Amino acid sequence: MCGIAGIFANSPERNIDSQILVNMAAIMHHRGPDNYGYCNPKQVGIGMSHARLSIIDLNEARGRQPFILHGGQIIFAHNGEFYDYQRLRGELTMQGVRFETKSDSEIVPHLYLQTGMDHTLRQLRGEFAFSLYDEQTDTLYLVRDRFGIKPLYWSQTANHIVFGSEIKAILAHPEVTPAFDSQGLFHQLIQVMVPGTTAFKGVHQVEPGHMLKITRRNSEFQVETIKYWDMHFPVPAERARHDDEYYITGVRDQLLQAVQLRLNADVPVGCYLSGGIDSCSILGLASAISQEPIRAFTISFDDEAYDEASIAAEMAHAVGAEQDVLKLNADLLYDNFARTIWHTERTIYNTLAVAKLMMSQHVTHHHYKVVLTGEGSDELFAGYPAFRKDMFLHGMEGLHAEQAAEWQHTLSESNKLFQGAMLPKDEYVSSAINRKVGFTPSCLQPWLGCSDLARQLLNDERRAELADYEPGEAIAARLDENYLKDRHPLDKAQYVWIKTMLEGQILTWGGDRVDMANSMEARPAFLDHHLAEFAATIPPELRIRGNNEKYVLKEAMKHLLPTTLYERQKFAFMAPPAHTDDKKWQKLKALFARYASPEQLKQAGLINADYLQYLMEKQENSETPAADKIQIDAILNHVLGVMLLHHHFIEQDLSQLAHDKAQQLGWVV
Numbered sequence: 001m002c003g004i005a006g007i008f009a010n011s012p013e014r015n016i017d018s019q020i021l022v023n024m025a026a027i028m029h030h031r032g033p034d035n036y037g038y039c040n041p042k043q044v045g046i047g048m049s050h051a052r053l054s055i056i057d058l059n060e061a062r063g064r065q066p067f068i069l070h071g072g073q074i075i076f077a078h079n080g081e082f083y084d085y086q087r088l089r090g091e092l093t094m095q096g097v098r099f100e101t102k103s104d105s106e107i108v109p110h111l112y113l114q115t116g117m118d119h120t121l122r123q124l125r126g127e128f129a130f131s132l133y134d135e136q137t138d139t140l141y142l143v144r145d146r147f148g149i150k151p152l153y154w155s156q157t158a159n160h161i162v163f164g165s166e167i168k169a170i171l172a173h174p175e176v177t178p179a180f181d182s183q184g185l186f187h188q189l190i191q192v193m194v195p196g197t198t199a200f201k202g203v204h205q206v207e208p209g210h211m212l213k214i215t216r217r218n219s220e221f222q223v224e225t226i227k228y229w230d231m232h233f234p235v236p237a238e239r240a241r242h243d244d245e246y247y248i249t250g251v252r253d254q255l256l257q258a259v260q261l262r263l264n265a266d267v268p269v270g271c272y273l274s275g276g277i278d279s280c281s282i283l284g285l286a287s288a289i290s291q292e293p294i295r296a297f298t299i300s301f302d303d304e305a306y307d308e309a310s311i312a313a314e315m316a317h318a319v320g321a322e323q324d325v326l327k328l329n330a331d332l333l334y335d336n337f338a339r340t341i342w343h344t345e346r347t348i349y350n351t352l353a354v355a356k357l358m359m360s361q362h363v364t365h366h367h368y369k370v371v372l373t374g375e376g377s378d379e380l381f382a383g384y385p386a387f388r389k390d391m392f393l394h395g396m397e398g399l400h401a402e403q404a405a406e407w408q409h410t411l412s413e414s415n416k417l418f419q420g421a422m423l424p425k426d427e428y429v430s431s432a433i434n435r436k437v438g439f440t441p442s443c444l445q446p447w448l449g450c451s452d453l454a455r456q457l458l459n460d461e462r463r464a465e466l467a468d469y470e471p472g473e474a475i476a477a478r479l480d481e482n483y484l485k486d487r488h489p490l491d492k493a494q495y496v497w498i499k500t501m502l503e504g505q506i507l508t509w510g511g512d513r514v515d516m517a518n519s520m521e522a523r524p525a526f527l528d529h530h531l532a533e534f535a536a537t538i539p540p541e542l543r544i545r546g547n548n549e550k551y552v553l554k555e556a557m558k559h560l561l562p563t564t565l566y567e568r569q570k571f572a573f574m575a576p577p578a579h580t581d582d583k584k585w586q587k588l589k590a591l592f593a594r595y596a597s598p599e600q601l602k603q604a605g606l607i608n609a610d611y612l613q614y615l616m617e618k619q620e621n622s623e624t625p626a627a628d629k630i631q632i633d634a635i636l637n638h639v640l641g642v643m644l645l646h647h648h649f650i651e652q653d654l655s656q657l658a659h660d661k662a663q664q665l666g667w668v669v
Contacts, residue, residue: 002052002065003031003516004077004152005164006131007173008140009045010219014159016040016047018669019662020655024169025049026662027654030343031079031165031516036667037064039075045216046133046140048077053519055081055265055369069100069109073135078105079165080128080150081523083261088123108132117141121211121228125261125529129206131163140214146229147376147527148208148503151512155203161214161221166513167203167345171649172658176202178649182465183474185606188347188645189454189638190471192447193504195478199346199645208503229529230483231498233491233536240537244555247538251531252556258528259285262372269370270295270363272522273316273323275308277554277565278374278383280315282525284560286372287319296321297363297371299355302329303576314562326362328355334587337640338595342648343517344509347641349634350577357514364518375511376526379494379502380535381550382543386442387493391544394439394489424449430472433496436479440472441493443501446631448472453635456611463608475500490540577633579619588636589616596643604646607639 005024007016021038029036032051040047050065066077082088085104088111093099097110108130111120117132127149132141142163144152154163157175164170171178184199196207206212209229215222259282263269271283273296287294296316300309309325316323333351340354341347348354363371378384382391424445433440440448451471455463479499484492507524515522525531538552545551558566578588601609618624619632662668 002050002079003028003165003169004048004050004065004079004129004131005169006046006048006077006140006162008133008161008163008214008216008221010159010216010221012043012045012138012216014045015042016045018047019659020173021047021049022667022669023655023658023662024164024172025051026665026667027168027172027658028164028166029661029665030519033519035064037066038669039066039068041068041072041075044135046075048075048131048133050077053369053516053521055267055521065105067100067106067109069106070113074109074113075133075135076105076109076130078108078128078130079152080126080130080145081262081521082107082124082126082128083264083528084125105130117143117211117213118228127523127527129165138216140216141211142206142214143211144206144208146209146529146532147498147507148205149507149512149524149527151508152206153198153203154206154212156221156223161223167198167200168342168649168654168658170203171200171654174655178654180606180646180650182462183469185462185642186454186458186466186469187471188642189457189635190447190450191347191349191505191634191638192444192471192475192500193346194471194474195499195503199642200649227480230480231495231532231536232483233487233495235486236488239539241539244542244552247542247552248555250534251538251552254528254531254534255281255525255556256285256289258525258531259372260289261528262523262525263289265370267369268295268367269372269523270297270368271321272296272359272371272373273298273312273321274374275311275315275565276374277550277557277561278377278526280312280374280561280565281377281553281557282372282374283315283321284319284557287321288560294319294321295366295368296323297359297368298323298325299359300325300327301355301576302327303580305580306576311564314564318562319560324362324366326359328358330581330584330587332358334584334591337591338644338647340509340514340517341641341644344513345645345649346504346509347638347645348509349637351637353509353514356510357517360515360518360520360522363520369519370521370523373511373522373524374526375506375522375524376502376532377550377553379498379506380526380532381538381553382490382494382540383550383553384443384497386497387490388544388547388549389442390439390493391490391540393442430470430476432470432473432476436476436481437484437492437496439489439492441496443493443497444472444475450631450635453615453631457608457615457635457639459605459608462606488540490543491536577630578636579629579633585620588640591640592616592636595647596640600643604643604650606642606646612639 025036032053034054035052038049048066082104085107088107128145129150129152155170162170162173179201181201187193188199213224273279298312301307333354336354340357428445428449430440578584598609601607
């Protein structure tokens with residue numbers, strides 16, 4: 001895992017400034033502290049830089065990127081991992097290709113030269129974001145992996161396309177002026193993002209499963225967005241029905257292979273371990289494959305209602321893993337809130353993001369660079385309570401009313417802690433999403449349901465600008481109807497989550513950004529696309545059997561899991577909200593006093609100070625319902641996050657900050 005950055009000029013005669021390229025890598029030093037490299041050949045108008053975290057091929061000189069290959073025709077920089085790359089290297093070697101390194105990254109430019117980009121992308125397995133420039137066609141490709149595990153941003157200025165693994169690298173370019181986009185700001189306050197967007201004006205994401213093909217013609221850019229993969233749930237006519245054992249065995253075999261591939265590294269590999277079956281399954285399989293005990297890293301919270309450490313300990317003991325427990329309290333969570341926003345580059349609704357940043361720091365302090373994680377399981381096997389809710393409401397034709405009511409009650413009772421966050425406290429209907437999907441998925445309702453609160457929180461100017469803006473309509477416009485039409489309601493709910501919450505939350509502030517903040521690579525084995533494509537074929541009634549979510553996965557992993565875990569219902573993994581503990585609440589208020597005082601709010605011109613004060617008082621009122629407090633807690637975290645984004649990225653001169661960082665590191669050219 002690394003950080004990449006680059007600049008593509010609208011004319012070959014515009015040479016790219018070496019120090020700016022290096023500065024862009026330097027501001028992402030946390031992503032790649034082991035080495036750096038850059039290239040910007042004269043009279044080509046392209047430059048790339050790379051901050052390296054060494055995991056495969058630890059030889060620093062040999063593995064340095066960007067790669068310049070085929071007589072300078074190809075320039076390539078990569079962030080991520082390609083699995084099964086040894087097989088591809090072998091096939092290319094048989095065709096006469098000579099490799100200059102042992103790096104997995106080098107397979108891409110050679111595959112591209114041999115077979116073209118379309119065929120290359122079909123061959124790649126893993127998590128990745130890369131840039132490839134082909135001088136022969138004067139084309140730059142910016143490519144992101146199928147689920148968006150690795151980030152990739154870009155922006156267009158008067159004369160350049162600027163891109164990077166993080167937004168801060170783009171804002172480090174002197175031609176990019178940092179400013180909030182009003183719609184992006186609105187979505188920061190309601191948690192759910194519009195795919196491909198950010199909080200910042202003119203800064204975009206390459207969407208998961210997409211590539212940008214940018215061709216230079218007559219001093220202008222032709223930017224083409226091409227989808228190369230999407231999550232394909234079969235329509236009823238395509239769905240072959242097998243017996244349960246076929247799907248159970250298939251999941252077991254595919255997951256075993258995914259874990260085995262992700263244990264490949266030239267450094268030690270550990271596992272994250274919570275009390276859910278996802279991380280427990282990964283640890284169980286990794287322990288069965290490995291000849292040495294696996295170190296399992298567990299987060300423990302100081303609130304028993306949210307803590308899963310004791311259940312995780314049962315799993316660690318069962319497989320002989322070395323469990324390492326990090327105990328977190330309010331001081332650690334809120335003292336590191338501001339630092340977390342610097343890395344997430346978007347707001348967070350819960351301090352789980354801070355907890356995961358603290359855990360990645362803990363992991364690197366114990367000299368681990370790589371961990372396997374359980375992210376993606378709930379998306380593939382319908383583990384979230386919102387999926388069960390949608391299945392009960394829309395996907396079980398003929399279900400007896402009494403049985404449906406009983407299951408709904410069980411769902412609500414087992415997820416009381418998350419009503420207002422993981423589950424809606426009130427039904428919210430978006431007519432635009434209803435037209436595209438057929439219903440408004442429950443996963444979006446808690447956040448779209450915050451729209452009125454968010455509007456009142458915006459200052460008058462921003463609110464007026466968004467008077468006719470409907471967030472559900474903006475999200476619906478980015479959903480591909482070809483992957484929704486005629487699908488089962490559960491398929492639709494999972495597809496919408498994958499396009500919104502998985503990429504914008506789980507893999508961003510719950511994944512890459514807080515992992516790489518401490519130079520640690522997370523490998524989510526469940527998001528292996530071979531496993532995902534198989535999981536999509538599992539009939540909805542086997543993903544959720546009655547009131548039992550993730551039925552097929554549980555049966556596939558039954559032999560690995562202690563009885564407690566096998567029988568346990570899904571419990572969402574969250575940090576305790578601030579309102580649950582006065583010490584946490586006082587810590588949160590102190591952060592508001594530091595970064596969101598009335599004077600700071602007025603100067604920033606983003607947030608309505610009076611309405612913010614009203615919400616703070618409502619949160620302190622003992623008569624406010626619990627579900628309302630959970631929703632307000634999320635909103636307050638978002639407001640604080642907005643002000644921290646303003647502090648980090650608007651008030652500061654990031655081009656100067658990046659230059660100072662390069663000077664500090666000795667990266668001077």
